[in-house]
Amino acid sequence: MWNLWHGCHKKSEGCQHCYVFRRDAEFEKDSNVVTKTSSFNLPIRRDRSGNWKVPSGTLMWTCFTSDFFIEEADLWREDAWLMIHRRSDLHFFMITKRPERILQCLPEDWGDGYENVTICCTMENQRRVDERLPIYMNLPIKHKAIICEPLLGPIDFHGWLSPSAYATSPINGDAQRCEQVTVGGESGSEARVCDYAWVLGIREQCISANVPFHFKQTGAHFRKDGRIYNIPRNQQMKQAHKAGIDYAYK
Numbered sequence: 510m511w512n513l514w515h516g517c518h519k520k521s522e523g524c525q526h527c528y529v530f531r532r533d534a535e536f537e538k539d540s541n542v543v544t545k546t547s548s549f550n551l552p553i554r555r556d557r558s559g560n561w562k563v564p565s566g567t568l569m570w571t572c573f574t575s576d577f578f579i580e581e582a583d584l585w586r587e588d589a590w591l592m593i594h595r596r597s598d599l600h601f602f603m604i605t606k607r608p609e610r611i612l613q614c615l616p617e618d619w620g621d622g623y624e625n626v627t628i629c630c631t632m633e634n635q636r637r638v639d640e641r642l643p644i645y646m647n648l649p650i651k652h653k654a655i656i657c658e659p660l661l662g663p664i665d666f667h668g669w670l671s672p673s674a675y676a677t678s679p680i681n682g683d684a685q686r687c688e689q690v691t692v693g694g695e696s697g698s699e700a701r702v703c704d705y706a707w708v709l710g711i712r713e714q715c716i717s718a719n720v721p722f723h724f725k726q727t728g729a730h731f732r733k734d735g736r737i738y739n740i741p742r743n744q745q746m747k748q749a750h751k752a753g754i755d756y757a758y759k
Contacts, residue, residue, distance in 0.1 A: 511551050511569045513589055517541070517579060521636075522661055523606075523631065526697050529575075543581035545585055550592065563599060568600050569602065576604075576605050578607040594623065597623075598625075599625060602627045605631070608630050608644045621649045621651060628648075628652070629654040629655065631656040635665065638665070638666060642667075642669045646687070655687055657692045659696075659701065665714075670717075689721040690723070694727050695730075696729050700729035700730050702728075703731055708754070712724070727749050728740070729745065
């Protein structure tokens, strides 16, 4: 986990019960204040023998207590990109709710994307799909993924998962293809209901477009066939796995 800055601003409906805000509240910390952390240069730290502290091949979950593209981080992001470029032996996975800011925040040598970076966009309901997906799918990103978590309603991607939907993009081929769609319910004491029918609806669209699908977790309140199940936190991922509905490339 590489949280190079901390703090964010609630952007949309999925942020309502954000775990970062919940956790910060326990320590009376204002989550809206964005600050650089002591872990900022973690990828390029070395041990006493001169070896990287983060070993080659590590998957770096990047900026999970903020948003990599948040405005307050504009002054620090250039240095972050330099570290990411330098550590081409690591893979950096980041999630954003701000696809409209990505293009202006990319490094000069980005080209059609860094091979060692996945930029994932989250969209929790139809409103956010309609708002974010057309922007996101036409961006020059080599590794793309979509997260619908917490899933708050049924979603229609309107064919955007198919490569033909963005054929006019300046970047062609698999560089523009979504590599996976991940779906999950909401956890926590105030969690909103996730309906299995919504999950299956997204899965069917993934199968039609031959895009991998992953059902990550049920959430705390899961509705199936009209019945609501209250599922303990430690069972939410297990129950999703038991459903056996994940889909891989064919």
